[in-house]
Structure formats: structure tokens, C-alpha cells
Amino acid sequence: xxxxxxxxxxxxxxxxxxxxxxxxxxxxxxxxxxxxxxxxxxxxxxxxxxxxxxxxxxxxxxxxxxxxxxxxxxxxxxxxxxxxxxxxxxxxxxxxxxxxxxxxxxxxxxxxxxxxxxxxxxxxxxxxxxxxxxxxxxxxxxxxxxxxxxxxxxxxxxxxxxxxxxxxxxxxxxxxxxxxxxxxxxxxxxxxxxxxxxxxxxxxxxxxxxxxxxxxxxxxxxxxxxxxxxxxxxxxxxxxxxxxxxxxxxxxxxxxxxxxxxxxxxxxxxxxxxxxxxxxxxxxxxxx
Amino acid sequence: xxxxxxxxxxxxxxxxxxxxxxxxxxxxxxxxxxxxxxxxxxxxxxxxxxxxxxxxxxxxxxxxxxxxxxxxxxxxxxxxxxxxxxxxxxxxxxxxxxxxxxxxxxxxxxxxxxxxxxxxxxxxxxxxxxxxxxxxxxxxxxxxxxxxxxxxxxxxxxxxxxxxxxxxxxxxxxxxxxxxxxxxxxxxxxxxxxxxxxxxxxxxxxxxxxxxxxxxxxxxxxxxxxxxxxxxxxxxxxxxxxxxxxxxxxxxxxxxxxxxxxxxxxxxxxxxxxxxxxxxxxxxxxxxxxxxxxxxxxxxxxxxxxxxxxxxxxxxxxxxxxxxxxxxxxxxxxxxxxxxxxxxxxxxxxxxxxxxxxxxxxxxxxxxxxxxxxxxxx
Numbered sequence: 001x002x003x004x005x006x007x008x009x010x011x012x013x014x015x016x017x018x019x020x021x022x023x024x025x026x027x028x029x030x031x032x033x034x035x036x037x038x039x040x041x042x043x044x045x046x047x048x049x050x051x052x053x054x055x056x057x058x059x060x061x062x063x064x065x066x067x068x069x070x071x072x073x074x075x076x077x078x079x080x081x082x083x084x085x086x087x088x089x090x091x092x093x094x095x096x097x098x099x100x101x102x103x104x105x106x107x108x109x110x111x112x113x114x115x116x117x118x119x120x121x122x123x124x125x126x127x128x129x130x131x132x133x134x135x136x137x138x139x140x141x142x143x144x145x146x147x148x149x150x151x152x153x154x155x156x157x158x159x160x161x162x163x164x165x166x167x168x169x170x171x172x173x174x175x176x177x178x179x180x181x182x183x184x185x186x187x188x189x190x191x192x193x194x195x196x197x198x199x200x201x202x203x204x205x206x207x208x209x210x211x212x213x214x215x216x217x218x219x220x221x222x223x224x225x226x227x228x229x230x231x232x233x234x235x236x237x238x239x240x241x242x243x244x245x246x247x248x249x250x251x252x253x254x255x256x257x258x259x260x261x262x263x264x265x266x267x268x269x270x271x272x273x274x275x276x277x278x279x280x281x282x283x284x285x286x287x288x
Numbered sequence: 289x290x291x292x293x294x295x296x297x298x299x300x301x302x303x304x305x306x307x308x309x310x311x312x313x314x315x316x317x318x319x320x321x322x323x324x325x326x327x328x329x330x331x332x333x334x335x336x337x338x339x340x341x342x343x344x345x346x347x348x349x350x351x352x353x354x355x356x357x358x359x360x361x362x363x364x365x366x367x368x369x370x371x372x373x374x375x376x377x378x379x380x381x382x383x384x385x386x387x388x389x390x391x392x393x394x395x396x397x398x399x400x401x402x403x404x405x406x407x408x409x410x411x412x413x414x415x416x417x418x419x420x421x422x423x424x425x426x427x428x429x430x431x432x433x434x435x436x437x438x439x440x441x442x443x444x445x446x447x448x449x450x451x452x453x454x455x456x457x458x459x460x461x462x463x464x465x466x467x468x469x470x471x472x473x474x475x476x477x478x479x480x481x482x483x484x485x486x487x488x489x490x491x492x493x494x495x496x497x498x499x500x501x502x503x504x505x506x507x508x509x510x511x512x513x514x515x516x517x518x519x520x521x522x523x524x525x526x527x528x529x530x531x532x533x534x535x536x537x538x539x540x541x542x543x544x545x546x547x548x549x550x551x552x553x554x555x556x557x558x559x560x561x562x563x564x565x566x567x568x569x570x571x572x573x574x575x576x577x578x579x580x581x582x583x584x585x586x587x588x589x590x591x592x593x594x595x596x597x598x599x600x601x602x603x604x605x606x607x608x609x610x611x612x613x614x615x616x617x618x619x620x621x622x623x624x625x626x627x628x629x630x631x632x633x634x635x636x637x638x639x640x641x642x643x644x645x646x647x648x649x650x651x652x653x654x655x656x657x658x659x660x661x662x663x664x665x666x
Contacts, residue, residue, distance in 0.1 A: 065658055126532070131522070131541035152525045235466055235526040236661035249359075250468035251654045 033265075036258040043255075056259040065237075066260070072237035073264075076154065076229070077222045080161045081215055084169050087162065092173035093203075096180075114167035121163055122231035126151055129159065156232030157239065161222050168221075169214050176210025177203070209278060216275035220268050240264045317348050319590050319597065322355035322364050324385035325580060328554060329428075329614070330354060333384075336609045341600050348593055361386045365394070368585040372399045377589040382597065385580040388423035395423055401584040401595065408599040413620040420643075424581040427601045428550075428610045429617035431569070431577030432475035435537060435552045436544035439564040444544075447572040448483045452512070454544070456519045461543040463521035463536050466661070467653045470530040472546045475576045477513065477656060478644040484508040487573045494645040502651060510659045517660065526661065537561055546575065553615030576644040579619060 045051045060066045091110055095103050113121070129135050130151040139147050150156050180203060188198050226241030233239065238246070240260060248257035323330050330352055338350045355361045364380050369391045371378035388400040400423035403411060418426045434451070436444055440461070445451040455462045465473030482489055485505050517524040521542050527533045533545040534552070538561045547555075547567075555561045569575065582601065584594045600606060607618040608626050622630055 065662060068662075123535075126535060127539075130539060131536065132539040149522075152522060152527070230469065231528050231532075236657065238657075246468050246653075246657075250650060252650045 037262050037265075040255065040259045040262055056255050057263075059256070060259055060263060066243075068237040069240060069243045070263070072154065073223060073240045076157055076161070076233075076239055077219055080158050080165070080222050081218055083158065084162050084165050084218060085211065085214065088166055088169045088173055092170055092177055093199075095174060096177040110170050111167045113163050118160075118164060118227050119231075122160060122228065125156075125160055125163070125232060151232060152234055154234060156234070157225070157229040160228035160232045161225060164228065165218050165221060169218060172210050172214050172217070173207065176207040176213075180206045212278045213275060216271045216278065219271040220275075223268050223271075224264060316590070317593070318351050319348065319381045319593055320351050320353065320379055321382040321384060322353050322361060322380060324355050324361045324383070327354075328550070329384070329580075332609075332614050336613060337597075337601065337606060340606065341597055344600070345593070345596065350597070355383070355386075362390055365390050368587070369394045369397075369399055372397070372585065372587050375587065378585050378587060379589065380585055381588045381590045381594045383583050386583050387581075388421055388583050395421065399585055399587075400424075401586050401591070403598065406595050406598075408595065408602070410599050410602045410604075410620070413604070413624045414602055415619060415621045418579045418619060420579075420581075424583055425598050425602065426579035426581040426619040427607075428614060428619060429577055429579040430548045430550040430615070431617065432472050432479075432546050432575035433549050433552060433567040433569050434544060435534070435547040435561075435565065435567050437537065437540070437562055437564050438566045439562070440543040444566070444568045446568075446570060448479060448570055449572075451570070452516060455516050458543065459519040460521055460523070462516075462519070463525070463527050463533055463542045463545050465527040465529050465533050465546075467649070467656055469528050470533060471578075472530050472533060472548055473526065474649065474653070475644070476546045477509070477652070479570070479573070479575050480512055481505065481509045481652070482573060482642070484512055489573070489576075489642040489644075492645055492648055494647050497645070497648050497651070499651070502648065506652070506655055506659075513656075513660045534561065537565065549577075549617070550615040557615075574642060576642045577617070578643060579617075581619070 040056055041052060041054070042050050043053055088110075091106065095107055127133055129149055131149045133149070133151075136147045136149065139145075150159055184202055185198055188202050193201070224241050225239065226245050229239035230242040230245075233242075240263075244257050244260045244264070247253050247260060251257075321333075323333075333350070333352050338352065342349055355364060361383060364383060365386060368378040368380045368383075372394070388395045394400065402422045403425045404422040414426065418429060420426070434444060438444075441454075445454045464476040467474035467477055478492075482492075485491055485508065491505070520526070521536060527536060527545075530548060530551055534547055534555050536542045537545050537547075538555070540562070549567065552565075552567050556565055556567075582598060584591065584598060588594055602620055604620065604624045604626075607620050607624070608629060610616045610618055611625065611629055618625055
């Protein structure tokens with residue numbers, strides 16, 4: 001058998017393998033998503049036929065209430081992302097360069113949230129950081145009486161989402177850090193580089209890729225969150241997740257809800273593009 | 289295996305897969321009952337209704353299935369309607385806490401059994417004030433009540449005007465939930481709406497909502513709600529649901545909230561709220577409430593047993609338990625309950641239960657978010 005025929009046969013076999021997942025994604029994801037996006041642009045006319053209209057988008061972008069919700073979503077996403085990296089990066093660095101029982105305990109603690117369902121975290125956080133909760137009681141024991149609970153303020157969902165996002169962030173950062181060879185760090189040390197210099201010049205460039213992935217994945221996860229914002233967040237402005245949910249089920253306005261969803265999707269797809277480009281570029285760089 | 293057999297069996301297999309994850313054929317004697325209510329209600333059925341009914345009817349067993357909330361129940365109702373049109377067994381014998389008004393047109397088409405004509409022995413005991421439609425058999429009710437800590441609240445308000453006065457006099461001590469997330473909060477703003485329109489519940493009917501009719505009434509409501517906003521919990525914050533409101537009361541963050549009677553009574557009997565917690569109802573015009581009922585598709589495979597179960601549900605035997613175990617109001621007239629219960633609940637037993645039509649709620653809630661909640665300053 002010739003080499004071309006062989007590779008052709010392998011090609012078909014490969015396609016057969018991916019056919020089922022691709023079909024599943026097409027049928028259950030792309031098709032309904034496309035239907036609802038098209039539904040925001042093309043409306044049935046009275047007496048048959050269809051008409052193209054951007055009316056629902058015009059409403060969204062001229063409606064102060066909707067825009068405030070979008071702004072709050074962006075704020076929550078960016079603030080959570082920054083805090084998440086600020087908290088997990090030192091832990092990841094510590095775990096990369098330290099071995100021993102303490103590092104294992106810290107790792108277990110940091111990965112623990114992965115095994116707790118979100119709704120349970122919400123109720124637990126309300127009892128812990130809520131008004132007259134444990135945190136307030138503990139603080140007043142040591143003489144601090146000015147505790148203002150973040151529950152039902154914009155910081156409520158930030159704390160909940162950090163809790164939720166920590167394990168994944170940490171795992172990705174650790175895997176990024178493990179790619180840095182000890183040899184390059186020792187080489188830098190030999191020529192007299194200090195700790196800070198090693199962090200800035202050796203470690204940071206090596207993990208920008210991981211940071212990009214972490215940011216993109218968390219952006220996607222946080223932006224569309226519905227549970228944490230409505231359990232822990234303020235009544236108003238809402239984040240896009242609860243806003244969409246409420247518009248769909250309580251206001252019973254599927255058109256406006258799918259418009260909000262499409263806008264959310266477009267913003268998230270920017271993060272998606274960044275993520276895909278980041279993984280696609282990586283193998284090419286490695287090959288060089 | 290012969291090729292033809294293989295095709296036959298695979299087709300059958302594919303058919304089974306398409307039938308859904310829960311491959312079920314309406315087995316004789318196994319009633320498929322789907323619940324829209326929370327687990328406390330399913331627990332009640334498991335512990336009271338199921339054993340009682342199965343003991344009295346040998347060979348019958350009840351399959352109690354959580355229906356997955358409103359949209360899940362609607363899907364089942366859709367399925368029942370499709371089966372009805374195709375004259376097939378929908379494999380749904382009873383839906384709990386659903387209404388016969390969905391899918392549109394199904395009630396008129398005769399999808400749901402008319403209980404008034406089904407010959408139930410106990411039907412004449414049903415309290416007529418709680419019947420919304422003869423196709424919906426009300427078996428448990430609850431009403432929104434004031435839930436408060438009597439150690440802090442010495443004199444509980446008895447009128448809505450008194451409640452508003454109390455809220456303003458005790459800043460930060462009252463909370464109600466966002467109307468779309470907790471019905472107790474919804475009932476609070478609906479009662480406020482009835483207050484500013486002169487305590488006339490008859491103004492709000494299932495079929496009379498129009499924007500033009502409602503707008504002038506809503507315009508009167510916003511000043512009242514904005515007026516009390518600064519005096520609410522945390523300077524005007526709204527909880528994320530019925531349970532969250534009770535949690536605030538439990539932690540002592542607020543002294544009073546609004547809650548469903550069944551949830552309040554259950555929280556008190558489980559001891560998750562302080563011992564000094566009490567409930568009260570407004571005496572001028574009570575908070576709205578609602579009754580949950582069951583509906584039975586007329587084409588259900590086990591229709592006759594389902595009707596027998598319906599009759600059992602509204603028997604005084606089960607209805608006594610609805611009051612004692614579920615903290616609910618009975619669907620039948622109080623005079624058919626045990627003497628002991630009649631005396632104990634004489635003061636809270638409502639003569640009428642105002643019902644606020646759900647057709648008004650989408651616009652009311654959306655307008656609340658835009659007019660009241662958006663006014664928060666922080």
C-alpha cells in the first residue's frame with residue numbers, strides 16, 4: 001500500500017473518531033445558539049414573513065439600567081481576576097520551590113474548593129462573612145468592632161468567585177511554573193542574580209503563557225456566572241448572569257434575554273479567541 | 289446474528305435511547321407523580337401520603353419524582369398535551385404544584401381531569417374560596433406572614449400602615465427578598481400595592497392586566513417603597529430569597545421579615561431560629577397566599593388510581609397532617625379537621641386568602657428592579 005493511501009486511510013479514521021463529539025457540539029450547542037442569535041436579529045412579521053431589526057440591541061445600548069449591569073459585570077470580572085492572580089501566584093511560586101509536608105498541606109487546602117459545590121459555598125459564606133456571622137464574632141473577640149459585611153455588596157460575589165476560581169488557577173500556574181528548568185534558575189543565580197531579578201527576568205517571561213490561559217479561562221467562567229452574584233451580590237446593578245436569567249424567567253422577555261446573551265457571548269468570545277490563539281501559538285514556538 | 293435481526297434490535301435500542309434517560313412504561317399500579325415543590329413537600333409525601341395510600345390499596349405504588357422546577361414541570365405538561373393530541377399514554381399520572389393553565393389551550397381541550405365531575409367522595413369538603421379551577425385540586429396552602437423575634441419586637445404591627453411605621457422607627461431591622469427570587473418578597477410589594485390602591489384586591493384579576501391600567505397604580509407604589517428603602521436592612525438591601533431572609537432573622541441581623549407560613553413554622557420547629565421567634569398576620573388585609581394543587585391528565589395510564597389518590601389527598605386524615613407536619617393550610621374547610629386543630633388555629637385560620645394574579649408579576653417585578661432597586665446609592 002502506498003504512503004498516500006495509508007495517510008488517507010488514517011485521515012478518515014481520525015475524522016470518524018471526532019465525528020461524534022463534533023456532531024454533539026453542532027446539534028446541542030452551535031445549532032441552538034445560532035437559532036437564538038438569529039432570533040435576536042430576525043423577527044416574524046404580523047401576517048407572515050420576516051423582518052430584520054436591530055431594535056433589541058438599540059434598546060440594550062440606550063438603556064441605562066442594562067448598561068449599568070454590563071459595567072458591573074466587567075468590574076466584577078476584572079477585579080476578581082486581578083485578586084485571583086495576586087493570591088494564587090505567590091502560593092504557586094511557594095509550591096514550585098518548596099518541598100515538604102507544609103507545601104502538601106497548603107496544596108490540599110488550595111485545591112479543596114474544587115470539591116465543594118457552589119451553592120454550598122454560597123450558604124457557608126453567608127454564615128461565615130454575613131452579618132453577625134463567625135468572622136464578625138471572631139473579630140469582635142479580638143476587639144475589632146467595625147466589621148461591615150461584604151454580603152449583598154459588590155464584594156460578595158468577588159469573594160465567592162475567588163473561592164471558586166482558586167483551584168483551577170493554581171493548577172494551571174503550577175504546571176506553567178514546572179516548565180521552568182532548575183538549571184536556568186541556577187545559572188542566573190551563578191551570575192549573581194537576586195531573587196527579584198530571577199522572578200522578573202527568568203520566571204515571569206516563562207509563565208506569561210500560563211497567565212494568559214488563566215486569565216482567559218477565568219474571564220469566561222466569571223463573566224457568565226449566575227449563582228454567586230445572585231446569592232452574594234447586591235440587588236442592583238446585577239451581573240449579566242442573573243440579569244439574563246431574570247429577564248428570561250421572571251420578566252418573560254426571551255428576545256431581550258437572548259440579546260443580553262448574545263452580547264455576553266461576543267464579549268466572552270474575545271477571551272475565547274485570546275485563549276485559542278495562546279494554545280495554538282505554543283506548539284509552533286516550541287518547534288522553533 | 290442475522291443482519292436483519294441486528295438492524296431490528298439496534299432500531300429498538302435507538303428508540304429506547306430516544307425515549308429519554310428514564311426509560312419508563314406506565315406500569316399498571318405504579319403511579320408516576322412529578323413534583324414542582326421543594327424537598328420538604330416530597331418528604332411529606334414519602335412519609336405520610338405514600339405509606340397511607342399504599343397500605344390501603346395493595347398492589348399500588350407511588351413513584352415520587354422531583355420535576356426539576358417550573359420549566360421541568362412545563363416540559364412534562366407539554367409532553368402530556370402532545371400525548372393527549374396523539375391519544376397516547378403520557379406516562380405522567382399526576383403533576384404536583386402545577387396549574388392546568390399551561391400549555392395554553394390544554395384546559396379547554398380537556399387535557400386535565402375535571403375534579404368536580406370526577407366523583408370524588410371528599411370533593412364537597414374542599415374549601416370553595418381556594419378553588420381556582422375545577423381541574424386543579426388544592427390540597428395545601430400557605431400564606432405569607434410576618435416572622436419576627438419577639439424578644440426585640442414587643443408589639444407586632446397589625447396593619448400595613450403600622451408595619452411601615454415600625455420599619456421607619458427601627459432602621460435596619462426589616463428585610464424583604466427580591467420579588468423574583470422569593471415569593472415572600474413578592475407578596476410584600478403586592479400587599480404594598482394593594483395598600484396604596486385602597487386595599488381593594490379585586491382590582492387585580494388574572495385577565496385584567498394592561499400597561500395603561502397598571503401604570504397609574506404602580507406610580508403610587510414606588511414612593512412608598514422608596515420611602516422605606518433607607519430604613520431596610522443594610523440601608524436598603526434585599527435578600528436573595530425566602531431562605532436568605534430567614535437566615536438574616538436567625539443570625540439576629542434583622543428583627544423582622546416576611547416569610548411563608550410553612551417555611552416559618554418549619555424553621556421554628558427545627559430550632560434554626562431563636563426560641564423567641566413568632567409569626568403574625570396583618571389584621572386589616574392579610575398578605576397574599578397561594579394554594580398548591582394537583583392536576584391529572586385525562587389520558588393518564590393510571591387515571592383511575594390517580595383519582596383515588598386525589599380523593600385520599602383531600603381526606604381529613606391527610607389534611608390534618610398537612611397542618612401538623614407541613615405547616616400548611618388545609619385545602620378543605622377547617623370544620624372537617626380535628627377539633628384540636630380547629631381550636632389551636634382559630635386565630636390564624638384565614639376567612640379568605642387574597643391571591644395576587646401571577647399575570648401581573650412579570651411587569652411588576654421588572655418595574656420594581658428599575659424603579660426601586662436602581663435607586664440604591666452606595
